[in-house]
Amino acid sequence: MTINRRHFLFLLATGTGTLALQACASAEQSPSGSQTSPEPKPDTTGAIQLPPLPYAYDALEPHIDAKTMQFHHDKHHAAYVKNLNAALEKYPKLKGKTVEDLLRQLDRVPEDIRKTVRNNGGGHVNHSMFWQIMKPQGGGEPTGAIASAIKENFGSFADFKKQFNAAGAAQFGSGWVWLVRNKAGKLEVTTTANQDTPLSQGLYPILGNDVWEHAYYLNYQNRRADYLEAWWNVLNWDEINQRFAAASKSA
Template sequence: MAFELSALPYNYDALEPYIDAQTMQLHHDMHHQTYVNNLNAAVEKHAELQSKSLEDLVRELDSIPDDVRTAVRNNGGGHVNHTMFWEIMGPNAGGEPTGAVGEAIRDTFGDFETFKQRFNDAGTKQFGSGWVWLVRSPDGKLEVMSTPNQDSPITQGYFPIMGNDVWEHAYYLKYQNRRAEYLKQWWNVVNWDEINKRFEMSTR
């Protein structure tokens, strides 16, 4: 089956004033759709890839045929990263982390502010395009990490619990080159209920 782009779980303008409607529409309808289209074009060339899940494709990059490995890495990564991204944001969100992930953040980093500063710092220092993540490592620990381009932590054996897109297309219309301001404001749209669901999945 071909991979598909899911609809946003809220309106384009739902994250105003922190993320503007035009950015959301371009980011979802054009950038994400392009990743999906390019991924489908890559797996069409190899029947054995068409039955794999998106996560398995990204996790098993070393086994992907050479002629489409880069396309799967870039576009499969883009698809899985953005699918998570839309889900962990929402209107009337933000605030302190709740539930089990809130407890785990405090246990690991001391308090939410320390975690947030470390997360934002990693996002600010990510050179060029990429992502900043809270992940569960293969040995079960929570870590902040960044990845270039559309690389997914899944490829390295990590479970991405939450992540922020620091490609310029995610923020440039509103924030121009002020990535640090975008990272700061992004916390106002973080949906801790959805992040708790991903945190629970990471423990299985």
């Protein structure tokens, strides 16, 4: 079959237009819940990196919805990392310290960036822990050494859970509720405001739940108590046991 020049150009233009339309359609599609968070770019500047989620956005549903996870990680946590890196640019020597060390010794952080490090460094450390202590098909009764420690310090898991949820519900405004190892080596439930971390108080955070509204409002609205109760269904007790072991070694 012979195709004249005019017919060939028409077919070429039609094919190109179809490919362009398909590309536009793909670009306009909103991210699906099953997508994972973007992999961080290789660090060539010594800057603090946003860790990727260790599971898909929708992996914790129905307890924590995909859209909340996406905004929480990709927007909120990313903003803490960006702001912290910007503050540390003024004092390159501080880049040799871990964020945890900066938070443990806030009085040694230059005063002009101390508040920024406290808020954004705390946000980074708190959330880096938060993603790790959750997993798909998690929850259930605690196992291992943390189970024995909870029983010893609180009487039973049920009593601990009740105390933890009550503290989280009572936290006024934004903040966190924590299980920490205190300076006496005992476990206790405590809360912090905003993005403050127990590290700044000489405490070791073993597990913590984010009670900022952005952590639950899309799914639970003002029902913080429902969110606190549902959260136990996604806990990663293996990771929590590792944090408990690290807390004991750091004493």
